[in-house]
Amino acid sequence: xxxxxxxxxxxxxxxxxxxxxxxxxxxxxxxxxxxxxxxxxxxxxxxxxxxxxxxxxxxxxxxxxxxxxxxxxxxxxxxxxxxxxxxxxxxxxxxxxxxxxxxxxxxxxxxxxxxxxxxxxxxxxxxxxxxxxxxxxxxxxxxxxxxxxxxxxxxxxxxxxxxxxxxxxxxxxxxxxxxxxxxxxxxxxxxxxxxxxxxxxxxxxxxxxxxxxxxxxxxxxxxxxxxxxxxxxxxxxxxxxxxxxxxxxxxxxxxxxxxxxxxxxxxxxxxxxxxxxxxxxxxxxxxxxxxxxxxxxxxxxxxxxxxxxxxxxxxxxxxxxxxxxxxxxxxxxxxxxxxxxxxxxxxxxxxxxxxxxxxxxxxxxxxxxxxxxxxxxxxxxxxxxxxxxxxxxxxxxxxxxxxxxxxxxxxxxxxxxxxxxxxxxxxxxxxxxxxxxxxxxxxxxxxxxxxxxxxxxxxxxxxxxxxx
Amino acid sequence: xxxxxxxxxxxxxxxxxxxxxxxxxxxxxxxxxxxxxxxxxxxxxxxxxxxxxxxxxxxxxxxxxxxxxxxxxxxxxxxxxxxxxxxxxxxxxxxxxxxxxxxxxxxxxxxxxxxxxxxxxxxxxxxxxxxxxxxxxxxxxxxxxxxxxxxxxxxxxxxxxxxxxxxxxxxxxxxxxxxxxxxxxxxxxxxxxxxxxxxxxxxxxxxxxxxxxxxxxxxxxxxxxxxxxxxxxxxxxxxxxxxxxxx
Numbered sequence: 001x002x003x004x005x006x007x008x009x010x011x012x013x014x015x016x017x018x019x020x021x022x023x024x025x026x027x028x029x030x031x032x033x034x035x036x037x038x039x040x041x042x043x044x045x046x047x048x049x050x051x052x053x054x055x056x057x058x059x060x061x062x063x064x065x066x067x068x069x070x071x072x073x074x075x076x077x078x079x080x081x082x083x084x085x086x087x088x089x090x091x092x093x094x095x096x097x098x099x100x101x102x103x104x105x106x107x108x109x110x111x112x113x114x115x116x117x118x119x120x121x122x123x124x125x126x127x128x129x130x131x132x133x134x135x136x137x138x139x140x141x142x143x144x145x146x147x148x149x150x151x152x153x154x155x156x157x158x159x160x161x162x163x164x165x166x167x168x169x170x171x172x173x174x175x176x177x178x179x180x181x182x183x184x185x186x187x188x189x190x191x192x193x194x195x196x197x198x199x200x201x202x203x204x205x206x207x208x209x210x211x212x213x214x215x216x217x218x219x220x221x222x223x224x225x226x227x228x229x230x231x232x233x234x235x236x237x238x239x240x241x242x243x244x245x246x247x248x249x250x251x252x253x254x255x256x257x258x259x260x261x262x263x264x265x266x267x268x269x270x271x272x273x274x275x276x277x278x279x280x281x282x283x284x285x286x287x288x289x290x291x292x293x294x295x296x297x298x299x300x301x302x303x304x305x306x307x308x309x310x311x312x313x314x315x316x317x318x319x320x321x322x323x324x325x326x327x328x329x330x331x332x333x334x335x336x337x338x339x340x341x342x343x344x345x346x347x348x349x350x351x352x353x354x355x356x357x358x359x360x361x362x363x364x365x366x367x368x369x370x371x372x373x374x375x376x377x378x379x380x381x382x383x384x385x386x387x388x389x390x391x392x393x394x395x396x397x398x399x400x401x402x403x404x405x406x407x408x409x410x411x412x413x414x415x416x417x418x419x420x421x422x423x424x425x426x427x428x429x430x431x432x433x434x435x436x437x438x439x440x441x442x443x444x445x446x447x448x449x450x451x452x453x454x455x456x457x458x459x460x461x462x463x464x465x466x467x468x
Numbered sequence: 469x470x471x472x473x474x475x476x477x478x479x480x481x482x483x484x485x486x487x488x489x490x491x492x493x494x495x496x497x498x499x500x501x502x503x504x505x506x507x508x509x510x511x512x513x514x515x516x517x518x519x520x521x522x523x524x525x526x527x528x529x530x531x532x533x534x535x536x537x538x539x540x541x542x543x544x545x546x547x548x549x550x551x552x553x554x555x556x557x558x559x560x561x562x563x564x565x566x567x568x569x570x571x572x573x574x575x576x577x578x579x580x581x582x583x584x585x586x587x588x589x590x591x592x593x594x595x596x597x598x599x600x601x602x603x604x605x606x607x608x609x610x611x612x613x614x615x616x617x618x619x620x621x622x623x624x625x626x627x628x629x630x631x632x633x634x635x636x637x638x639x640x641x642x643x644x645x646x647x648x649x650x651x652x653x654x655x656x657x658x659x660x661x662x663x664x665x666x667x668x669x670x671x672x673x674x675x676x677x678x679x680x681x682x683x684x685x686x687x688x689x690x691x692x693x694x695x696x697x698x699x700x701x702x703x704x705x706x707x708x709x710x711x712x713x714x715x
Contacts, residue, residue, distance in 0.1 A: 170596070173560075173588070173592070174560070174592070175548070175560075175591075175592035175595045175596065176552075176595065176596060176599060178552035178553070178555070178557070181549075181552055181553065181599065181604070181606060182553070182607075184604040185553075185604050185605060185606050185607050186607075188603070188604055188605060201604065203596065203600060208596075
């Protein structure tokens with residue numbers, strides 16, 4: 001017991017990092033300082049950047065960067081470090097018995113830090129090709145604008161392909177927005193046919209530009225353009241692709257958390273891709289985006305609306321259900337503008353939960369405080385006349401109150417609703433589009449407007465995706 | 469042949485110089501990580517953001533040179549960036565004030581004058597520098613959660629009384645936290661690091677674990693060798709040796 005107490009004390013000492021060690025540390029720093037005579041500036045001579053190397057960066061001139069040690073006002077006279085200080089400083093118990101032989105061993109070899117050069121060389125060569133350079137891309141129309149970012153349609157001079165240029169302004173005092181940091185770090189690891197591809201990153205002094213593949217429209221626009229009546233076969237194809245992209249994310253423990261039609265991009269081949277990972281993997285559910293726009297509640301599950309913090313992959317599956325419904329009927333399922341109203345819409349359709357339908361709900365304080373009328377569950381069939389029985393069954397498995405009861409993306413892909421697509425869609429390699437299979441084809445939308453004219457006129461106001 | 473046969477002095481000198489440069493670098497990194505950890509505690513950061521800040525720092529200097537980049541500035545930006553990555557958002561102003569007190573104990577906070585704004589811009593600029601140097605790969609899987617799982621498993625293997633008598637969990641946790649003074653966190657997978665600190669803690673207290681077909685650590689992690697565990701342990705112990713040299 002005594003020993004435990006001693007160790008606890010030592011542990012807490014490391015935690016608090018006691019005053020004494022502070023002083024001795026700052027001392028070492030001031031002596032350290034002299035060793036780094038050139039420590040006051042940060043040179044920009046080392047080439048660095050994304051795989052696509054940026055050249056504009058050299059504009060970040062070294063004299064704009066100041067070291068923290070430069071601003072020291074005065075120095076403390078030296079102070080002796082006692083043995084006691086040293087013993088306290090790291091958190092190992094003082095009476096620890098080190099295994100024999102280790103002490104000798106580590107004094108022999110100190111491994112050098114390996115300094116790989118290959119990555120740098122690769123970047124240089126990519127830069128020569130033109131990656132990472134702003135002049136490689138021609139800006140065409142502006143697609144949308146938010147507080148921190150502007151999205152342009154553009155063309156790559158390298159490949160002549162259309163791209164979406166998401167330009168994030170950096171003049172803001174807080175540096176790179178964390179949504180951008182998260183989106184980039186995530187998308188670099190996600191390579192899938194149903195997830196939007198990040199082609200390139202361009203750094204300049206004032207902005208960070210993310211270069212995405214360009215897709216003609218988002219699901220919202222697609223719905224509008226075909227008069228809110230998507231061919232039911234295409235609904236199935238879109239839903240399957242949504243589940244496929246999501247399953248890939250969920251296998252990697254990445255949650256999207258902001259699924260909505262505006263974040264699902266569709267090209268003319270009918271390929272659907274998940275976009276806008278700015279909120280993905282965040283550890284809490286934000287109510288506002290970085291630019292202070294309210295995150296829509298329409299696709300948010302009831303357990304989260306009622307304060308659950310048990311975030312898991314199931315959080316995205318509710319949204320899939322809402323989107324499935326919206327594609328099938330042409331109108332949003334639960335278009336609430338407040339949490340209370342959102343829950344009201346949900347309970348009106350699915351029935352106000354009881355202890356039988358949602359164990360534990362009657363002791364949820366928020367639920368009690370709203371005091372909803374006791375609705376009986378409506379039949380989903382009556383609301384989705386165009387949807388087949390299997391489709392309704394899948395929809396009901398997605399729209400479960402409790403996260404743990406909701407069907408997972410992987411299970412959903414194997415649901416009988418998709419059996420008409422054949423078995424091979426399940427086993428496709430990650431980066432292969434489902435349209436690579438010959439028997440998978442997009443049906444023509446009977447009500448589709450010819451887009452060329454309306455697209456350019458409306459795109460600015462309608463295109464909301466890819467924005468913060 | 470002739471060159472190889474040169475006098476022993478000629479042969480050892482450059483090697484010695486290189487070795488001392490390396491150890492000087494390692495010492496600097498040790499001090500700066502100490503600074504990161506202490507600053508993190510003062511800013512009320514949780515364990516994982518602090519671990520991320522150290523890992524960002526180590527990853528940065530894996531490819532960047534200390535002669536070119538000021539380590540304490542990189543450290544401040546690493547703290548700032550770690551806050552964004554781990555969603556414990558920190559204000560640049562708080563970071564600067566805490567660091568200022570660290571560098572100049574007992575002085576007043578900095579005036580909000582030109583120097584302050586310059587420093588803040590530097591922290592923000594350097595954050596971008598880190599992002600680019602690390603190619604935006606700034607999210608880490610830390611060993612902490614693995615260690616927790618391993619501890620639960622090992623506790624079930626050990627005699628209950630032996631477990632309550634020895635602070636294995638506390639020691640392993642302390643070893644893990646201390647490991648961020650060095651670069652082991654970016655050189656080894658998180659599972660391996662978690663296993664090595666647990667192994668070291670168990671060995672240090674001489675606790676016996678039952679031996680079956682597999683060693684206990686083989687049962688927990690199937691892609692690690694005893695040699696690798698020993699490598700990590702010697703790296704860790706080197707840090708404790710370093711402490712005496714640095715402080």
